Amino acid sequence: MQDIFISALPALLDSWAEAFPKATLLHAVPESAASPKLKVSNTQTTIFWLHINADKSWLANTMALIVKDYVGAKVVVLANMPNQAESVQALSLGAMGYCHAYMAPAVLKEIRSVISHGGLWLGQDLLQRLIEVSTSRIGNQPEYVEGLLAKLTKREKEVAMEAAKGLSNKEIARVLNITERTVKAHLAHTFERLGAKDRLQLALMLNNNYKH
Numbered sequence: 001m002q003d004i005f006i007s008a009l010p011a012l013l014d015s016w017a018e019a020f021p022k023a024t025l026l027h028a029v030p031e032s033a034a035s036p037k038l039k040v041s042n043t044q045t046t047i048f049w050l051h052i053n054a055d056k057s058w059l060a061n062t063m064a065l066i067v068k069d070y071v072g073a074k075v076v077v078l079a080n081m082p083n084q085a086e087s088v089q090a091l092s093l094g095a096m097g098y099c100h101a102y103m104a105p106a107v108l109k110e111i112r113s114v115i116s117h118g119g120l121w122l123g124q125d126l127l128q129r130l131i132e133v134s135t136s137r138i139g140n141q142p143e144y145v146e147g148l149l150a151k152l153t154k155r156e157k158e159v160a161m162e163a164a165k166g167l168s169n170k171e172i173a174r175v176l177n178i179t180e181r182t183v184k185a186h187l188a189h190t191f192e193r194l195g196a197k198d199r200l201q202l203a204l205m206l207n208n209n210y211k212h
Contacts, residue, residue: 007051097121119198
């Protein structure tokens, strides 16, 4: 995995460096993957972590360069002050993730894992809103949902149904009286069993027409 941070900062934040010790910091995306400033590996997934600045056109222009010159690269947008409008813009431009720039190293690693497997990473508020909007427009047949849930253990089913409502790991742990670590483990097994890439896809599979 190749991590490239694009930021106006003079050095990587401590949390970024701790999460990805071999990460590269640049102040702009080179206009060619062949640039001497950047050696992009053909055998590794490249992730651009874009530390968004105040220039409203910067994100769109930077994303356009990445899409044009770095085929297959994935993008996570890092915001000092995350907001819903900006997150929607980032996703519409092709970003796979959007989060606070000062996330803990463990969370940054989790984000990388999710998007490297094709999933999306969104802030909790936006994720919950998307789940509410998306599931209200979908009507999966009860038999279909029952078939999916039959693949899960009792506890995995409980965790999956809470996650499908948009609850965070911490909230699920509190509701079910289990640890966050246990919630994370159950979700990992659930994603694997059901073939879901992320929480949003899980919610679309187990949408709110399932009332049990």
